[in-house]
Amino acid sequence: MSPACVKKKNKKKKKNTKGDGENGPGHNSATKTVEESVDLTGPVDGDDGDIESDAQVQSSSANFERTLSDMKKMMEEMRKAMVDEQKKADVKLKQVLDDERKKADVKLEQAIEERKKVEVRLEWAMEDERKQSQAKMSELVEESRRLERELDAVRETADDTAEWIATGCPEDSEVLRRLKLRNLLDRVQARLAFCIGLTTQPYTRKASLLWREKFKGSAIDERPAYAKTLLEEALRDHSKSESIKSGLREFILSKEAMEMAVEYRSKLREDGDQVAHYNLTQLQFSVVIKEHCQKGGKHEGGLNAFVNFLFS
Numbered sequence: 001m002s003p004a005c006v007k008k009k010n011k012k013k014k015k016n017t018k019g020d021g022e023n024g025p026g027h028n029s030a031t032k033t034v035e036e037s038v039d040l041t042g043p044v045d046g047d048d049g050d051i052e053s054d055a056q057v058q059s060s061s062a063n064f065e066r067t068l069s070d071m072k073k074m075m076e077e078m079r080k081a082m083v084d085e086q087k088k089a090d091v092k093l094k095q096v097l098d099d100e101r102k103k104a105d106v107k108l109e110q111a112i113e114e115r116k117k118v119e120v121r122l123e124w125a126m127e128d129e130r131k132q133s134q135a136k137m138s139e140l141v142e143e144s145r146r147l148e149r150e151l152d153a154v155r156e157t158a159d160d161t162a163e164w165i166a167t168g169c170p171e172d173s174e175v176l177r178r179l180k181l182r183n184l185l186d187r188v189q190a191r192l193a194f195c196i197g198l199t200t201q202p203y204t205r206k207a208s209l210l211w212r213e214k215f216k217g218s219a220i221d222e223r224p225a226y227a228k229t230l231l232e233e234a235l236r237d238h239s240k241s242e243s244i245k246s247g248l249r250e251f252i253l254s255k256e257a258m259e260m261a262v263e264y265r266s267k268l269r270e271d272g273d274q275v276a277h278y279n280l281t282q283l284q285f286s287v288v289i290k291e292h293c294q295k296g297g298k299h300e301g302g303l304n305a306f307v308n309f310l311f312s
Helices: 003-023 048-166 170-195 207-213 220-235 242-253 255-261 267-276 282-294 300-310
Strands: none
Touching (some): 170 207, 170 255, 170 267, 220 242, 220 255
């Protein structure tokens, strides 16, 4: 029962007690129990308006408290939901960062491995290059030594040949004539090769061969004209001395000299080569060996064995 109903009932009891004192006990109206319900919403006498106002305040207060409690619960649930979402987001972010870090580590390891492979390949290539360079250097050194030995032999032979040509015996006049003319042709062709820039020195080894190879493939009747063109270009070279240019001008003016210089099968060269490979007699070889030893030459026994074997 609400406080307002209790207060109303008490007032009714007080009124009945007053009646009992005036009329005496046993009066029907005094003993009648008031069981009628009280309408709290309607107007009442005395304090009924105050009771209704208190009830509304208490009801509003209860509603406010319930609303406040509901809002607290809702805010707590929202807070927990936000915390849960934040935790999930943190876990997801951590997972993403871990995945990216792992991918980066894998890529870094792959890059390091690839770099190691490249360094190994580069080292192998450099080692191969070094070995090849050493091998080429050894070949060049050996070739240089071989050429030096060959050059020494050529110089010695050239000196002997020059001396033999200059101081030949009367009975060898035809042989000497052919050798001298061949030597003349060879030296002229070597000088021509130098004039057109095929060599850096006037009389280098195989210079005359370079001159002759310049006309390989050219028609025989076209060779003199081609040679004239080459030599005229050499005349325009300002690095050539005036003495060389003067000699070239005179040489170009000689039609016969131009033809002999570019002759396909030079008679002078063939005659000289034939003499160089001429079949001497046993007596001629014996005389040569004797003169060789008289001038301090060595290997007399070996040379005589050569002759004896050749004519055995």
